[in-house]
Amino acid sequence: MAEDRRGQRPARGGSSAGRGSSASGRSGAPSRGGSSGSRGSDSRGDARGTSRGDSRGGAPSGDSRGRGSRDDQPRGKGAPSRGGYQGGKGGPGSKSGSQERGFRGRGEEQQPRTASQAEYDGPELPEDITGAELDRGVRAQLKGLPEKLAARVARHLAAAGVLIDEDPETAYQHTLAARARASRLAVVREATGEAAYAAGHYAEALAELRAAKRMNGATDYLPIMADCHRALGNPEQAIKLAKSPSVSNFSTEAKAEMTLVEAGARRDMGQLDAALRTLELAPLNSKSRSAWAVRLRYAYADTLESAGRESDALAWFHRTHAIDSEELTDAAERADLLERKQS
Template sequence: MHQQLRTLSKENAEGVAQHLVMVAALLEAEEFDAAMAHAETAVRRAGRVPAAREALGMVAYRTGDFARALGEFRTVRRISGSDHLLPLMVDSERGLGRLDRALDLAQSPEAKRLPAQDRVELAIVVSGIRRDLGQTDAALVALQIPELKRPKQPRLAYAYADTLLGLGRDEEAREWFQRAADADEDYETDAVERLEELDGIAVTDLLPGEEELAPLPPEERTGDGADRA
């Protein structure tokens, strides 16, 4: 990003950088309207800077405006020559309901040249598309990439577990949810909660201000077997 901003004047580069930092922070806080305002300002000031267009595309993607997101991602790809947004482009096509076009893009030569982590994200998206099409077996196969056998892939392991569960393979699903939970140091998934569900553990979230009550002693209980005639 720093290299991209060097094409601007120093004053403009500093201003655009501040807007991009705000976009990232506001997206993290899920304040999408404010994030969009900063992203649009960055693009007005630096429309030929890929990072600015990517930021705008990312806000659009997070808010479900897949047509706009796809347009921005295509622009980034054209002016930067980078294919790193291909997984998001495929998912945007999916969001627009164009599943065949999404699969065609996922099988393009450029997709096959993606680095490892981008391949992981693409595999997760393709698996989701196969499930949308009712092709659950194919969805599982889509996730069987070399990275699946490597540690520190919580999202991939989670997707694999969820797909196994969809196939009724509960014991295997539990094993993969456990792998996801073990690898998920940044809490990217709810693998722990899914494990608890499989194990039949019910967790109740109390409303703010509520306190969990201790069980009443037997002599103060009503409605149980001791009070029945």
């Protein structure tokens, strides 16, 4: 069900969690498809990355990748976010809880694990993941937990950070295990939201990031949240978030990511001219060779082509390729195709 939105997600910038900190750690704003300016991308801004931090040891962090896949039809899962073990009778630490988890006395048949029990346990933790991979700021937020509990939560978050790009679904399961143990920590909810986004669980991602925002007041998540709205078929809500007053205080990278999401939402609504105007207000002529600049140019070229302005699109694909030293996009190939078409 989940479409591959990795690399087109908004880059995250100032979240407290980082790779090795929260669950995914990107830092900007969503940039799906063409708006994201990545290989084969369409015009969507991908938001994965806005809220992530910086460290890259275990949990996701604030790196912003610019790859975008042609995922013109965002797919969102409408399932409600899952609730983990909340404690109380029958919990993993009680006698009855032990029986529910399948540990019966001698002679008693072992019962299969329930979904909530399996979620609490989470995937198997690699022995080489200790939790020390997390960003120092994230580890500090876990200090209010009992020592052993904090260590377990840290290992799940770190494992999620390691797996977020290669196996986002398993990364998401690790964050659910962390959430089941520490659902009142904003950094855990943030990690869960980012991993859910990476795995294509957009409704769950939106719910978790809203919860994190209520807890810590951070606005770094807005680009990802806006892109979740797009994926769920609500481009109007994405545009509403893009117009939030707090966006004016974003870093240049985060603003670019939100621009990509807004332009993508305009395209979702068939408003190509409005999408072009949105992108033209961004620093398209910046001398920066950062991923955000590459993605902005690519999104603009892609939207120009969709609007039938092929000569202009060709020029901007060439301008994108000129600063895309890491080959984040397929701008060169797109330019070649247009040149053949025009010859």
